[in-house]
Amino acid sequence: MPITHLDEYELWQAARRLAHNTISERRRVLTQFFRETSVQPAHADPLIITRWIAEHDTWADSTIANYVGYLNAWFKWLQAHDHRADNPMVKVGTPKAPTRLPRPLSGRDVQKLLSAPTRMSTHAMILLAALQGLRVHEIAKIRTEDIDLDRQTLRVKGKGKKPAELPLHPIVGEWSRRMPDRGWWFPSRHYPSEHVQAKSVSRTISDQMRRTGVTGTPHQLRHFFATQLLADGADIYTVRDLLRHQNVATTAIYAQLPDEVRRDAIDRLDPWQSVPRLHGAA
Template structure:
């Protein structure tokens, strides 16, 4: 009897997270989002010593206050993950309240695009690197793909007749991006027509990890002496589109942003333009 009772005792964190994972999968959330949410809840459990299912507002506040090194965006993101967790517990009648209501929502930082400099584009592309690395960089520069989207690119995603690349982005939404002539040439003559373009080493049926793509591109950027992150290449794509005079709605569609407010950060006046405007003042 005692043995049966012992076997029936299960860690409530494990049970809760397993059920939440299934629920999120049924909601068709991306695997990447689900895994990040689960990771943060587990991190809260390990670092606070509090079972997440039973945490109070003060437990969350103490945990967040203990991470002064977090950036504002990280704090906002982690807070949203915990809010989703407690909201699910509340909706599924696992607890009567949502402690995040008392914690409040951290102020989101005002985001600004950080594209690589125009002069750094040819500098980066002229640097010696593997052919596959160059293709990754071109997918970011000429199609605005995120690193996890690059990792999942397949030959079947390209419609060479229509000149389109079909991208599975955030929330599993699939949208098309017009193919730049350079990418069209690469898809037709250099890369496989079927399967992953960047498969996991030793496992061609699985895609490369997004972090691996980020590491590969990041190393190429550092060798070239180009400041920024792999995501800065996507920022360059949006900034270049806007600076070329394209309408903000066009840029939104090409960036595959759900809200135009996400795109509007690229319409802000740059320091270079402000300096040019002031320098152009004529008192005569």
């Protein structure tokens, strides 16, 4: 039995230009809810939703927060389109979002990834993640035309297809000479006129991490990028700009200030440098 209103909901999301991953994840969660409760998601009441969440005691706090967000978006849409009068999530409540900490790969791990033998395209993916801070879906869509070697810039389309122009890292610029003369850097194997999917980029980098004994995820290369910028003296607002975040709070999740930088800041703290010594003070 199909889920009531789901096709209409997906069409609305696509028209709003929501990310494909967002649409597919919302469908997956609604499908899982329907399969496990035998209740049409459009007709679910607060008790059923709460019980469904409570039964999955192995879910991480972040998973629960995401799923509650997906359900809330679903019921708000149902209300806005006159498919339902109330939003049961008001009674379910919003779980406290878990505290997220930066989790960058270490410089040694990144060196291992870049030093290990691999395909030219895989190496390029790792460079774009570690030295340009690109997300996997941004890496998938890189074209030779996005590289301007004269101006040393890189054009990318980020979340919501928002364009940005970034400074080109010299190593990425040099590596670009080995990539195709035009078109996609990473064309689809089955459809060469199209680029690979983001999950293909993620899988390719993950496989290389596994081969080299590096523990982590491809997204942690973006955390490395942010952390290394901060460690090398870039201020948090510059890091935010290069990551293309809307606010510094999000950037703080990515950039981990190294212990030696924090220690140096404490060691250099001297009240007598900024405040004139009081007359007659010992």
